[in-house]
Each structure stands twice: as structure tokens, then as C-alpha cells.
Amino acid sequence: MVDSEQTGVTSSSIPSAESLRRLAISESGFVFDPTSGHHFTVNETGLVLLRHLQQNQDLSSILNAVTQEYNVSHRDLERDVLEFLSLLREFVGEQ
Amino acid sequence: MSVFNVTVAITGVNAKPDNPGPGLAVARCLRESPEFNGRIVGLGYDALDPGLYLKKYCDAGYLLPYPSTGDEAFLSAIRKIHEQEKIDVLLPCLDAELPGMVRLRPLIEEMGIKVFLPTPEQLRMRNKDQLTEIAKLAGIECPEIKTITHAGFFYKCQEEGWSFPMVVKGLFYDARFVHNADEGAEAFRHIAAEWGLPVLVQRVVKGEEYNLTAVGDGEGNMLGEVMMRKMAVTDKGKAWSGVSIIDHALYEASAKLIKAIKWRGPLEFEVMRDQHGHYQLIEINPRFPAWIYLCVGVGRNLPMALLKLALNEPVGDFREPEAGVLFIRHAEDNIIPIAEFEHVIMQGGHHLQ
Amino acid sequence: MDENNQMSDKNKKDWVKPTITPLRSGLLNKFGKSQNVGWVEDIDGIPITGLIEKYKSPLFVVSEKRLRSNFQRINRAFTSRYPHVLFGWSYKTNYLGAVCNVLHQEGAWAEVVSEFEYHKARSLGVPGHCILFNGPFKNRTILEQAVKEDAHIHVDHLDELFALEEIAQAANKKVDITIRLNFDTGYTEPWSRFGFNVESGQAMDVAWRIHSSENLNLTGLHSHIGTFVLEPKAYSNQVRIMCGFMDEIERRTGSIIKYIDIGGGFASLNALQSIYLPPEQVVPSIEQYAEAVCDTLLELTHEREARGVQRPVLVLETGRAIVDDAEVLISSVFANKRLPDGRRAVVMDAGVNLLFTSFWYNHSATPTRFLSGKPEETVLYGPLCMNIDVMRNSVMLPPLDVGDALVFGSVGAYNNTQWMQFIEYRPNVVMVQKDKIVSVIRKAECLEDVTSLESMPETLKIPFPNGEPDNLLSKHT
Structure with missing residues (x-):
């Protein structure tokens, strides 16, 4: 099993908490970025990650928190979170 | 005069100015008819279709799966919307929907939704690649x-x-x-x-384009024909302005065709008239055109007639059509709160309050 | 998967892959594509998981039951409308021996187009007189064998006609032959590269030439108007043109035509990438095809009986419509990917090496278990190290785990014949038979199968004759 400590993900690959906090996130998963004017939608788990990322930029603690709540292996979670982050960077431009 | 208090679902509520769908115009015809006080459900294919938001014309708006997705997806979407809205009549307004709908007609009717559609064979006969044969039936020429x-x-x-x-x-x-x-x-x-x-x-046929729209009653009769000459077109060749006319040759050809194949449902007949007065059939569309609101202008509410046919009610007589009535189309910006847009995106539809 | 199970905890929620979906103008409809992703757990009652366990993934599975019922339905559609009907099983569509023999058992002859296919039919035990021999390339040796064994030869060009005449002369035989025709039905692009053209008079010239031959007899007409033909009327026109030509030949040369072979080309319920509407809306039923063909044929041959001449036998070489949906390909997810444009992608263990037809069809891809999570646009890649190896460019699927299987539907036509041994071994092909018996009808390849035909010159037997080269990489710092 891969430990979350060894993810090698640095905070520089996460959009800043500030830029994430300005997003208008609806409970339905509808997200509007008031700076860029872009819309996108996230699913339930995407919403969970987004809420975490708005508060907290430490990836290993996010991974730990998510595994407390969900049935998921660290390996799968890490892959999914890395993919999610790469998409998020596309949609949320840093300013 | 009976007043129809029914729920009508109308597709094709897209309205990009260069090539709008006919749905909103059909909805408007019903809305403005003194014989209609029911509800209208707009059915669109894109969250930016204005019919999903315009309270003026629609009481609810929902997204449908694209016709290319297949019968199953379409039926399950209609079933869901029907549970919400209790649709009495469905009026499809787009060409690409018709092959599916005419085939699925028994299943749609089984849900308790009424339609007034051509048969699969009639629909096939007016396919664009069959034009030569259908022109023969109408007794007019058509470009190869x-x-x-x-x-x-x-x-x-x-x-x-x-x-x-x-x-x-x-x-x-x-x-x-x-x-x-x-x-x-x-x-x-x-x-x-x-x-x-x-x-x-x-x-290519040189000449001026003339259009006729009407409803075939399925018995061979052409009802309520309205004829129009385009006065201005968009970049895509769609009418932007036009004037109602009364042309006997066009009337004869259309009536003959409808009689020959006992057309059932709305249709639009597009012909070109050259300088010698010869007509060439360009195409036949199995639905109302986007300029259908002109019919209200000349005093013949065709969508209302179609609704009555679908409900198996007598259509009644039409007023003599009036020539020289113009329409000029315009585009309008509508203000939409983001929450409504979100509803359409996330839930696939909503009621308009 | 095991890892998940070990840790699964009833108090925790199930994890679904997180997704972000952009909203692009013009495509603002996530309900636009089908949301209902069903799943299939078995094939003719045999659980798919068991099949994979025993025969490995990827795996082709043929349903004998479906194959027979497809044939019977098509057979019924034609024989109930026309008295003399004969089916030739189109070997090139799928020439796995077991598939051919199922169809032979149902009464189909063999329709072959090459020396190899001819040999194959004979090796399966099909007598020469039950073989229809088509194609532009029949070498002298195989032509001689075909003449000797009374196969029904469909002549494609004059050089073949002359060769046949020589062979027949040498054998001192009068050989019945069929000519292949091409013409414009007005619906399909004429395949003018095959056979003799009707409109230009070329075909009539050939009919005269045969008539004047001591050793040849024109007894059949054949044509094939295209593939995946969606308009039944095209077949009415085909029959009309062929019957017109038949009447003309008979009137002018006195030959009697025994059969009219209209080829195949009936569409199956597969989604061609180039067609907008889904297959159930555009593909005519086999009964519609049969009606178009038989009604016209009956109408145009009814006066023959008055003349005391039998109506011609109608020969059909329909392949795809019989076999396509009787075979599936099971393939498993090997890895998940996220593309830079946001789309999800998976790497499957089968690609265009096995499913050649995915170049032009959108084969259905059905999961084998209920998948939680929202369907999302997904690209299905094959295992090849090649950019073109795409099984589906866009399919709506919920997130998949590594090891999840997908069943690709309607793969029976042109895959087991056009697949290639490129990089990968070709997998097992099994047939589900009566009483749930599963038989391997082509076993998976191994290294030996692929290399057994190679031979090594003496001087090249050893890759490193002077001892292994230095391990440069281990020394490099």
C-alpha cells in the first residue's frame, strides 16, 4: 500500500486556496468562477475534494481525511486526486 | 368556441438568430390563441435554448437527449418529463427527431401522449433523396x-x-x-x-423562393395553407422577413401532393419560381417552418389546428387568407438568473414561475 | 479490488471517481447523451466473469444459438416470399471453421473469394458443387480444381473467361459459368471494378462471347451493389436491372439463366460512424430487404412459367446480417487516464488489432456489472503503441476500475478475418453451444504459433556471437 506521505504532490500544483474560495459552488455541484466567467460541474466526490481544497492545501491530510469518510484505497484515491487536480488547474485560472 | 386546457410539449425551442428552430413560434401561436389556455412545455437540446427560460411562451423547460442517442434514451427522457408534467400532446418541430418519433409513435401514445404525425412511409417519401419521385406526385418539376x-x-x-x-x-x-x-x-x-x-x-434553380405551410389531415386534405415569399434572408438562407401571398399554382401543387400521399401532420413546401413562372420543388419539410407565426398574422392559426387534430377535435373552418401581411424578425436579449441556468444544467429542466 | 475489499467499512461511503465537466456552448446538455448505462453479466447464460477466468481477457465469444436464429430468420424472410432461395455463406465475413459449419448445417453453401477460402471450404468437407467461387483473383491452379469439382465460378474479367475456356477445353467439358455484373442502381456508388458493366454493353458482349464458346455455358448472373446498404429500394432496382439483362440475354442468345445472385450488403444493427441517426432508426429490417427483393423478382419472372421456364434461383451471400450480432468481444480495463482536454480515457487489453471494424463502427461497449457513478465522456484506447488504436472515440460510461470488463457488441463480421497479429497475440475465440457448453473454436496464439514459419539462416542463429555487449547503462553515472 502506498502511504499518502509518499505522494510527491507538492502544494504548487494545487490552485491557491484563495482562488478556490472565490468560486461560487452550489450544493448541486454547479460551479461558477466569477473571475473567468467559466462554469463547470463536479460530482459528489469532486465537491468533497473542492470543499477540502478551499480550506486546506495539504494534500496528505486531505487524502487521510477522505479515506476516513470513504471506502477507497490510497492508491486509487491518489490517482483520482492527481487527475482531479490537473483538471481543476485547467478550469480555475490563477490570478 | 371550446377552449383547450391541455399540456402541450413542443420541441425545437432553440433560436439562434441566423437559423432558429420553429418551436418558440409554434408556442407563441398557441399562447396567443383564444382557444388555448393550457400549459406549454418547451423541450430543448442545449441549456442555451431560450425556450427553456422564456415564461412568455413556456411554463416549463426540459432538455432532451440528442436524436442520435437512440430510441431508449429518448423514451426514458420523455417518460420522466411526462411524470412531472402530464403531457397531453407532443408537437415535434425538428426534422432529425421525426424518424425516431414516427417509429416510436405507438410507445409514445401508450404513455397517454397524443401526437399527430406522418406514417414512417410518408416520412420516407419526403426524404430529400426521394424528391424526384414526390415532385412527380405533386405534378411539378424538381431540380435533379x-x-x-x-x-x-x-x-x-x-x-x-x-x-x-x-x-x-x-x-x-x-x-x-x-x-x-x-x-x-x-x-x-x-x-x-x-x-x-x-x-x-x-x-441550382434560378428564381425566387416561395414557401407554403399547411397541415395534412391524413385523409388527403390540405388545411389552412399559408404562403409566403421571402423578402430578406440570413446568412444561412433563412427567412428574416417575408410577405404573405396567395399563389394558385403553388396551392395546386401542394394540395395535389398532400392528396396523393394523404400526408398527416404539418409540412412546409419550398419551391422556386423562375422568370417564366415555372415552379421547381426544392424540398418538403415534415414540420412547421420557423416563420409559422405569420399564420396568426393572416388569421389562420395552424399550430392550433394541429393541436385539435392531435386531440381528435374538429378543426373548424379557416378564414380566407390575407395577402400582403409582412413579418420582420428580430432577436431579443433575455435576462436569465444563473440559478435557472443551473437548474437546467444540473436537473435537466425546471418549472418557470 | 482486493485492497478495497479488505478496507471496506460499512460506515464509510462508496468512493466514486471525482469528475469535473466543463460546460461548452453548443454542447450544454449533459442529458444529451444516454444516461442509462446497462450491463450484461452473461452470454447465453454463461457468466462473463467465469469466461474471463477460464479463457482470459480479451476473449471473442460466438453464440451458436444467435447464429442459427439469425440465419433462420433471414432464411424465412426470403423463402416465405420466393420459392427458390439459396444462401452462400460469405467466408470472408467470418471463416472460423465452427462458424462456417454452423451455417452449413443450416443449409448454406460456401461463398469463397480466394484460393485460401476455397481450400478452407473443401477442408471443412464442403463439396465443390456447393461452392460459389467469386473474386477478381483466382489463380490457374485453383480454377482448374474448381472446374474439376464443379464449383460455380463467377467470372470477373475476360482474362478469367479465356482461362476458363482453355481449362474446360483441356478437360473436354462444357462448364456452366456465371458472370459478375456492375451497374448503377441510383442508390449506391457502383462497384465498377468488379465484373462487367451493363450500361456500356460490355456485359452483353461477354454474354455473346460465352454463347459462341464450345466449352462454356452462361447460366448465372451475379452482382453486388455495395456494403451496409440502408435503402431496400436499391435492391429492387438491382433485381430489376438484373432481370432486364437476363431477359435480354435469353431472348438474344437463347441461354437459360438458372440463378440470380444478388450478393449481400444488408446492414446490421451496428452504428456506422458516418451516420447521424442511431442504427435502430436507419437500419431496415431483414423483412424489408426481403420484400424489396422478392416482390420485384416475383413480378419480373412471373411470365417465365408461362413460357415453361422455371423462375431463377435467388442466391444470397449475406454475411454481416447473419453473423455480426452473434459474436462479442470481451475486453478488460488495464489502466485509467485523464487527457489534457479533460476527457477520461481507459487503456483496454484489446484494440484495433482485434477489432478492425472499430475504424468505422461505434461498437456498443457494455459494462459487465452495475457501475455506480455518473456516465462521463470516455475514450477507449487499445493496447497498441500506436496513436490510431482507438476502440471508441467517445462513449458515455461511469468510471471504470482496472480489471472491469466491457463487452463490445456486434463484432462477428470482418474481425476474425481482418484482425492482425501486430505486437500482441490473438486471443481465444469460444463458442457458447447448446446446453451451455463452451467450446474453444480458435485457441489463443503463443510465441511458437507466430514464429513457427520463420527460419533462421545459419549465420544469424545467435544475436550476440561475441558474447553479450557491455552493459553501458549500468556503468553510466
């Missing part, structure tokens, strides 16, 4: 049309007696004038990518 499956046609078409310019058409939508082989190939690729194969080529 050919189905092609390769862009290579345009580079050797001279050998087959075709010359530029010609019109390249998709099976459902789109028509482009092309002036040389390269333009032809380009148009072919565009149309094939969007509407699939085969693609059609049609010889």
Missing part, C-alpha cells in the same frame, strides 16, 4: 438531386454532366452553394461531419 458519399464527386462531376454552381445538402439540415470543386469538397466534409452520410447535391 443525387446522393454522394465521397468528396471526390466534385472533381469528376463534369463527366457526369454536373456543373457548378450547385447546392450541397445534408440529409436533415444545411444547404450550401458551392462554386468549384474545392468548395464542394469543403462543404461535403462539413455537412458529412455534422449530419452524416450520404450527402446530397442538387442542381
Whole structure:
């Protein structure tokens, strides 16, 4: 099993908490970025990650928190979170 | 006068100004009819279709799966919307929907939704690639049309007696004038990518375009015909302004055709008249045109007539049509709160309060 | 998967892959594509998981039951409308021996187009007189064998006609032959590269030439108007043109035509990438095809009986419509990916090496278990190290785990004949038979199968004759 400590993900690959906090996130998963004017939608788990990322930029603690709540292996979670982050960077431009 | 208090679902509520769908105009005809005080459900294919938001014309708006998705997806979407809205009558307004709907008619009717549609055979007869045969039935000429499956046609078409310019058409939508082989190939690729194969080529007919819309009652009668000459068109050749006319030759040809195939449902007849007064049939659309609101202007509410046919109610008499009534189309910006947009995106539809 | 199970905890929620979906103008409809992703757990009652366990993934599975019922339905559609009907099983569509023999058992002859296919039919035990021999390339040796064994030869060009005449002369035989025709039905692009053209008079010239031959007899007409033909009327026109030509030949040369072979080309319920509407809306039923063919044929041959001449036998070489949906390909997810444009992608263990037809069809891809999570646009890649190896460019699927299987539907036509041994071994092909018996009908390849035909020159037997080269990489710092 891969430990979350060894993810090698640095905070520089996460959009800043500030830029994430300005997003208008609806409970339905509808997200509007008031700076860029872009819309996108996230699913339930995407919403969970987004809420975490708005508060907290430490990836290993996010991974730990998510595994407390969900049935998921660290390996799968890490892959999914890395993919999610790469998409998020596309949609949320840093300013 | 009876007043119909029913729920009508109308598709094609898209309205990009250069090529709007007929749905909103059909909804407007019903809304403004003194014989209608029911509800209208707009059915769209894109969250930016204005009919999903315009309270003026629709009481609710929902997204449908694209016709290319298949019967199953369409039926389950309609079933869901029907549970919410209790649809009495469904009026499809887009060409690409019809092959599916006419086939699924028994299943749609089983849900308790009424429709007034052509039979699959009638629909097939007016396919663009069958135009020559149907023109014979109408007793008018039509420009030669050919189905092609390769862009290579345009580079050797001279050998087959075709010359530029010609019109390249998709099976459902789109028509482009092309002036040389390269333009032809380009148009072919565009149309094939969007509407699939085969693609059609049609010889160009010079003259003025005249259109007729009416409803066939399925017994061979043409009801409530309204005729129009385009006065201005958009870049896509769609009417932007037009004037109602009364042309006996056009009337005869359309009536003859409807009689011959006992057309059931709305239709639009597009013809060209050359300087000698000869008519050539360009195409027949199995639905109302986007300019259908002109029918209210001339005093013949055709969508209302179609609704009565679907409900199996007598249509009644039409007023004599009036020539010289103009329409001028305009585009309008509507203000939509983001929450409504979100509803459509996330839930696929909503009630309009 | 095991890892998940070990840790699964009833108090925790199930994890679904997180997704972000952009909203692009013109495509603002996430309900636009089908949301209902069903799943299939078995094939003719045999659980798919068991099949994979025993025969490995990827795996082709043929349903004998479906194959027979497809044939019977098509057979019924034609024989109930026309008195003399004969089916030739189109070997090139799928020439796995077991598939051929199922169809032979149902009464189909063999329709072959090459020396190899001819040999194959004979090796399966099909007598020469039950073989229809088509194609532009029949070498002298195989032509001689075909003449000797009374196969029904469909002549494609004059050189073949002359060769046949020589062979027949040498054998001192009068050989019945069929000519292949091409013409414009007005619906399909004429395949003018095959056979003799009707409109130009070429075909009539050939009919005269045969008539004047001591050793040849024209008894059949054949044509094939295209593939995946969606308009039944095209077949009415084909029959009309062929009957017109038949009448003309008979009137002018006195030959009697025994059969009219209209080829195949009936569409199956597969989604061609180039067609906008889904297959159930555009593909005519086999009964519609049969009606178009038989009504016209009956109408145009009814005066023959008055003349005391029998109606011609109608020969059909329909392949795709019989076999396509009787075979599936099971393939498993090997890895998940996220593309830079946001789309999800998976790497499957089968690609265009096995499913050649995915170049032009959107084969259905059905999961084998209920998948939670929202369907999302997904690209299905094959295992090849090649950019073109795409099984589906866009399909709506919920997130998949590594090891999840997908069933690709309607793969029976042109895959087991056009697949390639490129990089990968070709997998097992099994047939589900009566009483749930599963038989391997082509076993998976191994290294030996692929290399057994190679031979090594003496001087090249050893890759490193002077000892292994230095391990440069281990020394490099």
C-alpha cells in the first residue's frame, strides 16, 4: 500500500486556496468562477475534494481525511486526486 | 368556441438568430390563441435554448437527449418529463427527431401522449433523396438531386454532366452553394461531419423562393395553407422577413401532393419560381417552418389546428387568407438568473414561475 | 479490488471517481447523451466473469444459438416470399471453421473469394458443387480444381473467361459459368471494378462471347451493389436491372439463366460512424430487404412459367446480417487516464488489432456489472503503441476500475478475418453451444504459433556471437 506521505504532490500544483474560495459552488455541484466567467460541474466526490481544497492545501491530510469518510484505497484515491487536480488547474485560472 | 386546457410539449425551442428552430413560434401561436389556455412545455437540446427560460411562451423547460442517442434514451427522457408534467400532446418541430418519433409513435401514445404525425412511409417519401419521385406526385418539376458519399464527386462531376454552381445538402439540415470543386469538397466534409452520410447535391434553380405551410389531415386534405415569399434572408438562407401571398399554382401543387400521399401532420413546401413562372420543388419539410407565426398574422392559426387534430377535435373552418401581411424578425436579449441556468444544467429542466 | 475489499467499512461511503465537466456552448446538455448505462453479466447464460477466468481477457465469444436464429430468420424472410432461395455463406465475413459449419448445417453453401477460402471450404468437407467461387483473383491452379469439382465460378474479367475456356477445353467439358455484373442502381456508388458493366454493353458482349464458346455455358448472373446498404429500394432496382439483362440475354442468345445472385450488403444493427441517426432508426429490417427483393423478382419472372421456364434461383451471400450480432468481444480495463482536454480515457487489453471494424463502427461497449457513478465522456484506447488504436472515440460510461470488463457488441463480421497479429497475440475465440457448453473454436496464439514459419539462416542463429555487449547503462553515472 502506498502511504499518502509518499505522494510527491507538492502544494504548487494545487490552485491557491484563495482562488478556490472565490468560486461560487452550489450544493448541486454547479460551479461558477466569477473571475473567468467559466462554469463547470463536479460530482459528489469532486465537491468533497473542492470543499477540502478551499480550506486546506495539504494534500496528505486531505487524502487521510477522505479515506476516513470513504471506502477507497490510497492508491486509487491518489490517482483520482492527481487527475482531479490537473483538471481543476485547467478550469480555475490563477490570478 | 371550446377552449383547450391541455399540456402541450413542443420541441425545437432553440433560436439562434441566423437559423432558429420553429418551436418558440409554434408556442407563441398557441399562447396567443383564444382557444388555448393550457400549459406549454418547451423541450430543448442545449441549456442555451431560450425556450427553456422564456415564461412568455413556456411554463416549463426540459432538455432532451440528442436524436442520435437512440430510441431508449429518448423514451426514458420523455417518460420522466411526462411524470412531472402530464403531457397531453407532443408537437415535434425538428426534422432529425421525426424518424425516431414516427417509429416510436405507438410507445409514445401508450404513455397517454397524443401526437399527430406522418406514417414512417410518408416520412420516407419526403426524404430529400426521394424528391424526384414526390415532385412527380405533386405534378411539378424538381431540380435533379443525387446522393454522394465521397468528396471526390466534385472533381469528376463534369463527366457526369454536373456543373457548378450547385447546392450541397445534408440529409436533415444545411444547404450550401458551392462554386468549384474545392468548395464542394469543403462543404461535403462539413455537412458529412455534422449530419452524416450520404450527402446530397442538387442542381441550382434560378428564381425566387416561395414557401407554403399547411397541415395534412391524413385523409388527403390540405388545411389552412399559408404562403409566403421571402423578402430578406440570413446568412444561412433563412427567412428574416417575408410577405404573405396567395399563389394558385403553388396551392395546386401542394394540395395535389398532400392528396396523393394523404400526408398527416404539418409540412412546409419550398419551391422556386423562375422568370417564366415555372415552379421547381426544392424540398418538403415534415414540420412547421420557423416563420409559422405569420399564420396568426393572416388569421389562420395552424399550430392550433394541429393541436385539435392531435386531440381528435374538429378543426373548424379557416378564414380566407390575407395577402400582403409582412413579418420582420428580430432577436431579443433575455435576462436569465444563473440559478435557472443551473437548474437546467444540473436537473435537466425546471418549472418557470 | 482486493485492497478495497479488505478496507471496506460499512460506515464509510462508496468512493466514486471525482469528475469535473466543463460546460461548452453548443454542447450544454449533459442529458444529451444516454444516461442509462446497462450491463450484461452473461452470454447465453454463461457468466462473463467465469469466461474471463477460464479463457482470459480479451476473449471473442460466438453464440451458436444467435447464429442459427439469425440465419433462420433471414432464411424465412426470403423463402416465405420466393420459392427458390439459396444462401452462400460469405467466408470472408467470418471463416472460423465452427462458424462456417454452423451455417452449413443450416443449409448454406460456401461463398469463397480466394484460393485460401476455397481450400478452407473443401477442408471443412464442403463439396465443390456447393461452392460459389467469386473474386477478381483466382489463380490457374485453383480454377482448374474448381472446374474439376464443379464449383460455380463467377467470372470477373475476360482474362478469367479465356482461362476458363482453355481449362474446360483441356478437360473436354462444357462448364456452366456465371458472370459478375456492375451497374448503377441510383442508390449506391457502383462497384465498377468488379465484373462487367451493363450500361456500356460490355456485359452483353461477354454474354455473346460465352454463347459462341464450345466449352462454356452462361447460366448465372451475379452482382453486388455495395456494403451496409440502408435503402431496400436499391435492391429492387438491382433485381430489376438484373432481370432486364437476363431477359435480354435469353431472348438474344437463347441461354437459360438458372440463378440470380444478388450478393449481400444488408446492414446490421451496428452504428456506422458516418451516420447521424442511431442504427435502430436507419437500419431496415431483414423483412424489408426481403420484400424489396422478392416482390420485384416475383413480378419480373412471373411470365417465365408461362413460357415453361422455371423462375431463377435467388442466391444470397449475406454475411454481416447473419453473423455480426452473434459474436462479442470481451475486453478488460488495464489502466485509467485523464487527457489534457479533460476527457477520461481507459487503456483496454484489446484494440484495433482485434477489432478492425472499430475504424468505422461505434461498437456498443457494455459494462459487465452495475457501475455506480455518473456516465462521463470516455475514450477507449487499445493496447497498441500506436496513436490510431482507438476502440471508441467517445462513449458515455461511469468510471471504470482496472480489471472491469466491457463487452463490445456486434463484432462477428470482418474481425476474425481482418484482425492482425501486430505486437500482441490473438486471443481465444469460444463458442457458447447448446446446453451451455463452451467450446474453444480458435485457441489463443503463443510465441511458437507466430514464429513457427520463420527460419533462421545459419549465420544469424545467435544475436550476440561475441558474447553479450557491455552493459553501458549500468556503468553510466
